[in-house]
Amino acid sequence: MEYKTSAASAAGADDSARRRFLKLASTAAAASVLPVGVGAAAPAQPGYDVVVVGGGFAGVTAARELAHRGARVLLLEARNRLGGRTFHANFGERKVELGGTWIHYTQPHVWAEVMRYGMEIAETPGVAHPDRVLWMSEGKVLEIPVMENWALLEDALKRFHAEAGEVFERPFMAGLSAAGRKLDHLSIADRMAAIEMSPAQRDLMNAMMATNCHGPIASGAYTEMLRWWSLVDGDAARLLYSCARYKLKDGTSTLIERMAEDGGFDVRLSTAVVELSQDAAGVSLVTEADERISARFAVVAVPVNTTGQIEFSPPLLPGKTAMAKEHHAGKGHKLYLKVKGRLETLIFFAPETELFTMVFTDQPGEDGGVLVAFGPPVDGRVDLNDPKAVEPFVRRFLPHLAVEQVLGYDWGLDPYSRGTWCTLRPGQFGKHLEDLRAREGRVFFAGADIATGWRGFIDGAIESGLQVGQAVAAELRGRA
Template sequence: MQKPSSDGSSANAPHELSDSARASRRNFLRLAGAAAAGSALSIDVNAAARSGAMKKPDVVVVGGGFAGVTAARELAHAGARVLLLEARNRLGGRTFYTQFGDKKVELGGTWVHWSQPHVWAEIMRYGLDLEETIGASAPERVMWLSEGKVQEVPIEDSMKLLIDASNRFHEGSEKVFPRPYLPFLPDDGAMLDELSIADRIRQLNLPPVQRDLLAGLMATNCHNRTGDGAFTEMLRWWTLADRDVLRLFDACAHYKLKGGTSSLIDRMVGDGGFEVRLSTAVSSIKQSAAGVVITTEADERIEARYVVMAIPVNTTGAIEFQPALLPGKQAMAREHHAGAGHKVYMKVKGELGSVMMYAPESEPLNLIFTDHPGADGGTLIGFGVPDFEGFDVHNPKSVEPFIRKFLPHVSVTEVLAYDWHLDPYSLGTWCTYRPRQFSRYVRDLRSPEGRLFFAGADIAAGWRGFIDGAIESGLQVAQAVSGALRQKA
């Protein structure tokens, strides 16, 4: 992947770091190293690189997440010589399966579903098993904070409140997305793209107790404050889930791979027949009529006929491109998408059943549910807004007072989170566009440029920001590059 600027920010969006931000970055580097120690591929991806067997590659894939690995596998199966470059010391991109105490956890993308056709095809292809997240699939209690007070009613009543609010929030989605997988917005959608999620919630004039339940869900979906996420993004999710909030829950947080996301990456790479080089950051890409020259951070020059860029849109500005990229790609690298919040695992002491808890963005965490229950303790998963003053997601004593608002009898003993917004090779979590980004930039983001082709979950037509979207994009781009190779043969 790309070479970060000196402070890890996008090269096109320089900013002065505050003392607290510098401390956060130092803390990130320490924690990232510790988390990475529990994450390892079961196959030797660098064997081909050591052998020196590969001739000049036909295609270089930059980025080793699910989009890049999918594109590399498909191109290699089509007969191309493929070299995949990944800046991190692991594959998987914004998925990260690692150790937390005596259990393995997913610090990034996690859940899959049969309504997500591309990842489901891979699961069936490789015969992988699933397991359920109990707090999302079968909660025994549902609670939420509204105006500082914990609300709890029978589950059926809370679901009625949420279903009613969701139906009202998404009203008119069929005009914007008459069917899933439409990559661009129609005129009606472009007008609605001016609205943030917060704008739409205000339009509904819901009672506070219902508004705050909906707001907690929506802050989680956009993984930021609702003023930062585009209303059209939520309409797209709604359409993909057949306009049903319970089906959306099922698709987003119910089933996960029993062996972790790395089990799927392992199988795809082992099946691929392409070369992988880890810890290889790219600093510049220069293309001409004759081909493409990639320069790595270590000043190695690699020549290829074509390049697939499979990196997050937030990070594109850290690579020097000659000629320069289209304006929409440059704009997204400067602005960043909205996804930037926390995902945190919390070990608790005390009886923990299957619970689900919501809170609006005035609180540090917006959705929390049980991962593993237990009579003497268990594990919770939480999602929250970024940069919440006075809240340290890496400190159990900072997290515990919030959890005790719902569960006063438990104590938080350990936490594990990963600061994706500080990681220079992601600069954010899953992709949720800000208002106006969908209508303004998507055509440029998806467009090939000469010998450069672009893939990634951030530019998928369907489940954008999900593993499924990454695989969808990698499949489509591999098909396009294979066609270009045949034409130039």
């Protein structure tokens, strides 16, 4: 893992980017706090009931639920920290989240954990109460009063998502309805092309949709956005707030630490699994260090883009192997920009042809502050580590600002993620999701990428971990 901001894909990254990635990995790890009592060398004792592979929110949730029900659980995490695709670092005098960040009370599973452990919430000012909203259309920066802008966006969003009620009558139900299957071949771009909008409105919508799918709108499935819309009951403001308004005041690491401390399970960090086999008696895992570990059951809680790095015997279902090759659409970048000059509380948008699609104030200030910026993959066209390379984009909106520092994390280069949050591509929902969620013998699968509700979010990871934890606990009771 690494503090860097190049959004080049793992296949296309040059050697210097990879060297920088590896060099900075130790710095990144040092910035994350490990849970009290969790070490990298917990002994792999015989007689485990369950081995959980993956220490993100899904894996930790499943491990906690099983341990609370009396199971002997060992969690294996390839990184030297827990948290998966949530991860913080120091940026000046503040901690910033380089991966999953925001939560909302529309997300029941994570909100319940926040209430359970008494976590404090903070707001992101540029989303919670922007004083200005700007967007780029046909190369020009436009601005109208905030409420008029929201009305313009809401009109487009409601027409874009007109079929959400029919497709997702109950958005947390597993699977895709018959109505959804008829639409699953469509991309976000396909749906956009079918809607009449002004050029300014179209570019505003493009910016929001490209941010949501974290890639070009041609790569994200229309059904994925219909699901998001149904989860917020068709409310435009609630959609934005659910994605980027509230966050944990002391960072996502504090929540996963509390969950791990509460869990009562063993943890092995820096332990990558390369083989997983099963028979009628149980499961057997082989680590990268050629260590053998056995248990009665296994929970695999790794991103779908990475399942191909584990050799399964017998082989996985076709949907799982297909997704490991195809990958989902989330491949973009997220950066923090420290700027010099007066920074107001604002948000601005630009279409996917630009460097960033959505930028908002994280920390305002009279003499400077911090912006959060999202954008599609740049494939090496711009050095996102260079403040002067990203400054021209910012200055098109705010000419008085200078970009002094940039910080991001390349999840595409991270071998244990190979992408950012999960947005399925056209056709993947209907073709693969049932296989992705399916149990295979003694091996169960969990993760944000295969959640039924807030797929790709912290909430989805916890939802999936809860469900799988319950399912494995039932198996253990039945076989006791």
